Amino acid sequence: MTESFIAIYDALPYLLKGSLVTIGLVIGAMLLGLCLGTVLAIGQVYGNTFTKRLVGIYVWFFRGVPLLVLLFLFYFGLFPYLNINLSAFTVAAMVLGLISASYQSQIFRGAILSLPVGQLKAARAIGMSETKSIAFIILPQAFRLSVPGWSNEYSIVLKDSAVAYALGVMEVMARAHFVASRTYEHLPLYFAAGVIFLILTYLGTKGLRILEEKVRIPGYSR
């Protein structure tokens, strides 16, 4: 029993450094997902039939194929085939981001569609172009509405980042496995890894809730 605690104690600094890698993966993925997701959402709401179809296919594909398969496909297949040399970390963050974009696009799409039609009409009425209307009137409101969904997406991406272990990215999970193979203290170490993820989830969602409060529009109820 005490060996278990000693093992965890010794491994802790090593594991915690791994959490920096995890955070890096998550931030990279969430940002890619945010930018691409917004573009996809706008395309789906305001685009022509062709654009809508295209976005639909993208969303269908990246929501239908497992993360692990996509990681293998990109890291062992596509990039070597195209002679592109990227680190496992980069590929993992990219794939996580592409998948997240498909989910985030649906969050934003829902938020945009829930806004009253009058908002866009009013913007056009004062002479704003379509682009300006979307940028200055629609998106600011849609983003605020999306914070809860985004918070949920964060916790999903955080947990999915552990699968990057399969590509050899040395994040928390991989490090726990590395130490466990050496010390044979599998159970306590994986448990510790799980707790680290719990803490990261908690901190992240707490932070996002503070963000939600900060950007709340007074008196706005949905």
Add this chain to the structure above:
Amino acid sequence: MEELFFIKNDVMPVLIRGLIVSIQLIIPSALCGLLIGVFIGVLRVFGSVVTRRLADTYVMIFRGFPLIVQLFIWYFGLPHLGIYLSPYAASVVAFSLCSGAYHSEYIRGALLSIKRGQLMAAQALGFSKVKMVFSIVLPQAIRRALPGCGNEVIYLIKYSSLAYMVTCIELTGKGHTIASETFKFTEIFIIVGIIYLFLTTLASWLLRYCENRVRIPGFEHHAV
């Protein structure tokens, strides 16, 4: 032409074997997960304070730990306590318990969304608590939980690929094996991806069909 031949004769049979293992993972896990989800969900809404606390803790842990960590705990961690699970068993246990925690969220939400007034009306008519749950609460709760739980099953189809990480060789595992032998990673994994895509799309259609079958006019609008 040679490529297609290769695919048909050498690759597909192996992948199909993997697919069968995947299905053997998915179906029991989905069913167990749903049962666990209903059980925990009901406890979280109708249980005593202690039961609710325990159930909430279960959900916090099994939704908070990444699935891959949970898989490793069941397969690599249990031997610590003298329990040795096969890769298949460890995978099904991990999938069921993890999935169950997510299902319980949807069940709980559905149960809470049933307007209290209907329970009062049922009691006023003389329904016992048990009859009330079966005749009034569950028929409505199942309809409300269907989209959420259905999507959770679709997630399970995708996450079953992680069983490969604990050496349970299902579709993804077989794909990796052949790809490592033939170095045709791109082609093989595109095919594997398409097979999963087929499964998830089929499941989505089935879910939408079920949602439409049990649709009640105006029911969604009443959701609190």
Add this chain to the structure above:
Amino acid sequence: MTLKEPVLRVENLTKAYGKKVVLQDASLTVNKRELKILIGPSGGGKSTLLQCINFLVTPDRGRVWLDGQEILISRKRELYEYRQKVGMIFQDFNLFDHLTALENVEIGLLKVRKMKKAESRDKAMHELDRVGLKDHVRKYPAQLSGGQKQRVSIARALAMDPKVMLLDEPTSALDPELISEVLAVIKNLRENGMTMIMSTHHIGFAREVADEIVFLEDGNILEVGSSDKIFTRAECERTREFCSKIVELYGN
């Protein structure tokens, strides 16, 4: 003068939520075929009293007798049987959203009284016809107007062949033009001899049909009397105040 035959009797019903006492020693007796109407300001305890009578709210103190037999809530089966004999109509209708109007009326017959399918269907159709909804039986609650929903809930309660009906502000959630259809059904019930206790804000209606009026405020029954007496020669100061304000607001 009709012979008084007590159907329902309650004594000293008391209920408090923490420090707030919402019902204090409420006692009353309802005789067969009588229509007793509870009036008073909102929050006065009318709803609580009605819900204590069928134990949807468990009173802290007090006793209830139906047809001379005391109801003890410790005996679950007796409680469920008792509730079948006491029908309740809610302000918010509380129809079962997942069932059609017909199924709403049927379900008590099928599941609680354990009647056969054909019998239940016939009885349910009969009750729905009685409240004038023969043509709407296959509609879901979301497809019905407020007045129709309340009439379905009346049919649902009637199907259980209750001895007493408790009506908790049955028209308060209705749009004005729909109120009359429900009041008509209630009048009809009365003419057919149903024993009822009803709480309402419709003073005009109360005056017209009540056998006895009970005035409640802050959980206490302040005064009881015939509609004539209450509205013209009320003994209690508060009763007179309340009635005059109401007459002012709603006319006659």
